[in-house]
Amino acid sequence: MAFLTIERDGGILTATMNQPETRNALTGNTAVQEFVQLCDTVRKDASVKVLILTGAGPIFSSGGNVKDMQRFFDDALTPDLIREEYRQGIQQIPNALYQLDVPVICAVNGPAIGAGLDLTCMCDIRIAAENATFAESFVRVGIVPGDGGAWLLPRAVGMAKASEMAFTGEAISAQDALACGLVSRVVPADQLLPTARALAEKIAANPGAVMRMTKRLLREGEHASLASLLEISAGYQAIAHKTADHREAVTAFIEKRAPRFQ
Template identity: 60%
Template sequence: MGSFLLFEKNGPVVTLTMNQPELRNVLTGNSAVEDFVDACSRIACDPTVRAVILTAAGTVFCAGGNLKDMRRYSEEKVDPITISDEYRRGIQRLTLALYNLEVPVIAAVNGGAIGAGCDLACMCDIRIAASSAYFAESFVKVGIVPGDGGAWLLPRVVGQSWAAEMSFTGDPISAQEALDCGLVSRVVPGEELLEVANKLVQRIVSNPGPALRMTKRLLREGQHMRLESLLELSATYQALAHKTSEHEEAVAAFLEKRHRA
């Protein structure tokens, strides 16, 4: 991988670690986008991967966009069309790559998740926070809007009211407040964060890989599909699941244990 993102595979689990703590793990003005896109492509092409943990080095999870890099838009008088194209070819590619991963993704948020860093956590399926972590949908504080899809992502995680409050004020919320609004599913001491994330991921990857991927796909599609359409897709996926060797082995093991009991 590139200099920003470390890629480590241990059995069916991939751990991605943002590794520019000196720059607060910002996502622009560096190789972050390409690294994430490449990592997601690598994971998508590897059927042995069943889950991903995303975390960061240092005391900040991700500070979002690089404000120093953004200044060139005004200093160099970059035209609006060019800026729009840079967002489409840049950070928005990261959003699509990470959000559309077929395997479950756990964000282990070790510190501040600010702006696009907050949205990065929302691109994942499960969020666990260190007690020192905080979250801020802070774009409005610097006079911009979420250019990475945050206005679509955040309400689907915390609901419209919390998303509006976070987006309109730009104020940070603590790990405990994030737990209260459903932004994270648990808060743990910082020194236990990766241990808890790894224990959870092991519970996930103990399940059949094909079923995990299809279940995630159904959860994603269920966010915007009609019930009737989702039921039809579920029936199709179920037919595929019934024909996997993993399903046959799991049923046989279950029945054998019940028979022995």
């Protein structure tokens, strides 16, 4: 059974983690390969404008499969082998998803635990159902965030809040997540996907190529100097000014009509 169920509606792609029997765990299955393949497909398809990520069942994702971790007790699995497994395994998800140049909306339908929380932080916009909870819980099972959480979470909530969550491993509610900026909206559970789709439609109404460049600038801005970002922005802007969508947008504005983007 596939881990991800993919649905398409125009330029909007919805990927649903669909293994509720494992609490949508990200290890011990084909989740990594499917996420990498999904991102590769979206990257190559210019007609995709927005990706929505959510989970099936009562839980968004429990992160790593704790039962599967028992195999690390085997002395044959040396630290070197385990390190390489992380590099070639779950770390491929942030490498693919966080670097994706299409806007990603995360619709958090329930608890997002450990790597499940970090998965939400790889997305651009997070909307939570009222029953969602969030926990950076690695310390509670005696491990560290192996999927980039120590880099992702502070960028979402700030270092102090990220430290509190990582050091205690305690879960926070959807309302607490809203207060610290981890999510931008909290909605009733039955309004989660409609809200995500309505937002996706607003995004998808804009020119796709410019949207991808805009996201790339936001990503570069997280670590580039202002001078470097200005230089990249000038290059992207030169490309944007020559697109048919820019010409259409300006023409439509002058003619006082709705633009018809390609």
